[in-house]
Amino acid sequence: HGLMNIIDGVTYSRYVGLLHELKSHEYSVNHGETVLQAGRDFFEDIPQTDGSKKRRYITEFDGVVRTQDGTIILREDKSMRVPLPLGDAMQDTFLYKLDIYKKNRALIEKDLGAPLNVRFSVDVGGRNRNAALGGQLIWDDPRQQALMEYLKRQGPLLSARYGFPVAFIFINS
Numbered sequence: 001h002g003l004m005n006i007i008d009g010v011t012y013s014r015y016v017g018l019l020h021e022l023k024s025h026e027y028s029v030n031h032g033e034t035v036l037q038a039g040r041d042f043f044e045d046i047p048q049t050d051g052s053k054k055r056r057y058i059t060e061f062d063g064v065v066r067t068q069d070g071t072i073i074l075r076e077d078k079s080m081r082v083p084l085p086l087g088d089a090m091q092d093t094f095l096y097k098l099d100i101y102k103k104n105r106a107l108i109e110k111d112l113g114a115p116l117n118v119r120f121s122v123d124v125g126g127r128n129r130n131a132a133l134g135g136q137l138i139w140d141d142p143r144q145q146a147l148m149e150y151l152k153r154q155g156p157l158l159s160a161r162y163g164f165p166v167a168f169i170f171i172n173s
Contacts, residue, residue, distance in 0.1 A: 016079055016123075016173070021062055023173040024077045024121040028065045036072070037064035044107055059100050062121075064112065072114035074101070077171075079123045086150050094120060094158075102162050116164040123173050124148060 025035050040061045045053040063075035078093050101108060101118060109116050124144040151168040158166040 017077070020079050020121070020123045020171060020173045021077050023123070023171045024063060024075060027121065027169065027171055028063065028075070032068045033065040033073075035063060035065050037061055040064075042104075042108070042111070044104070058104055058107075059097070071117060072112050073117045073119045074108070074112065075119045075121055077121045077123075080144075080147060086147065089147065090154065094154075098158060098162050098166065101164075105164070118164065119167045119169060120151075121169050121171050122148075122151060123171050 021039065025038065028035055042058045042061055043055040044058055046056050048054055061074060062077040065073050065075055067073060076097055080089060080093065098118065101116060105116050124147055148170055155167045
């Protein structure tokens, strides 16, 4: 019985994540963007002494889109359905990913063929199912609203800190 609860939780978590990724793609398409990549693992090649190469996993790209003006954006989809203290949410959900991108920036830019530009698509988990189905951004929990406002303010600060554009959008899935 305990194991089934774990399996149910993992299955539900994957379902929520997949739905969020699909909603993020829908957002991109509705805003005239072209989805170039989705759900792609990103590796680096490490030369071996025998001349071969070993591939090392770095991260996954949830989405890569091209905007109408030609800007290439690396999109990272994050769900924030469980209320966390803002500092913990920032470190555990966003900064670790930005650190990976910064460390591997040259390799990522070479792969994308464009300067690094990051957009987080954030689902803060509204409880209004009808609003979500209609694509409306309605959150009834003040903590969710506080998180959205906090993240909006972080975009310019993180852009300055990491040296590449960082932005946040909000999806209700």
